[in-house]
Amino acid sequence: MHTARLGQQWGCIVDTGITGRKAIVCASSRGLGKACALALANEGCEVVINGRHADTLSEVAEAVYQATGLRPVQVVADLNSHVGREALLAACPEPDILITNNGGPAPGRLQDWDLECWQKALEANMLSAVLLIQQVVEGMRARGFGRIVNITSAMVKSPRLPMGLSTAARAGLTAFSKALSVEVIRDNVTINNVLPERIATDRLAYMTGELARHKGISLDEARAEMLKPVPARRFGTPEEFAAACTFLCSVQAGYITGQNLQLDGGAYTGLI
Secondary structure (H helix, E strand, O other): OOOOOOOHHHOOOOOOOOOOOEEEEOOOOOHHHHHHHHHHHHOOOEEEEEEOOHHHHHHHHHHHHHHHOOOOEEEEOOOOOHHHHHHHHHHOOOOOEEEEOOOOOOOOOHHHOOHHHHHHHHHHHHHHHHHHHHHHHHHHHHHOOEEEEEEOOHHHOOOOHHHHHHHHHHHHHHHHHHHHHHHHHHHOEEEEEEEEOOEOOHHHHHHHHHHHHHHOOOHHHHHHHHHOOOOOOOOEOHHHHHHHHHHHHOHHHOOOOOOEEEEOOOOOOOOO
16 A cells, blocks of 8 residues: 655655545646646555646656656646547546646736637636536545645735736636535535645746846846745745645545635735
8 A cells, every 4th residue: 555645744644545546637747737746646646647748748657656656647638628628537537636727828918818818718727627627526526525626826816917817717716616615515525726826837937037028137136026025035846835735635634625725935915
């Protein structure tokens, strides 16, 4: 039996109770999705990973195997298409865990967002997750266990206009998930959202580069500016993010649902 490892960094082993559970991790060929796939495999889950490029996905699968001894199932598919979502569910028709995730639109300007921009944002950051949840949640209820975690964004609670496309779509997903969560918790199915901000991923590097280009400053200066609103005075790591996500998938988190967990180094200034 695979030994759960969550908590080893504190010199102890916490049994998350999800060894052998089937987990779909969307958009897991890099960044936060990749970190979550590795963390769940480390807990003994049978993980299905997903991305658009076979070569990148194969590299992730090998990395997961080398780290955990478990080889994930690879599904090359575009989550923004019906065909892609069906391929993912065909590979794992009865998941116990679903981590929804997808790349967000680039920052932009209000005057540039036409109907096509809005439709693409809604498809990627709201509807793709909603449609997957609809497909799996009743099976989870029938089996008496389910953990759904949506990777959204800190912008859901702290909207900024340049990120308006992402904010609006992810807020819609948040509202849907909250409404559904109160219906399914009685069957031991939880639905929560994790809201990252300033996590050291490729997307953060891209955003830092865009800030440097827009303001005509160096990358070091842009990085320092990105850190200003973060009381922790550092960027978060994908591993920290994945550990939080893994806890929400654990048996210990069965009384936590409909929540928005922020991973932002204290950047959010609100009370609740």
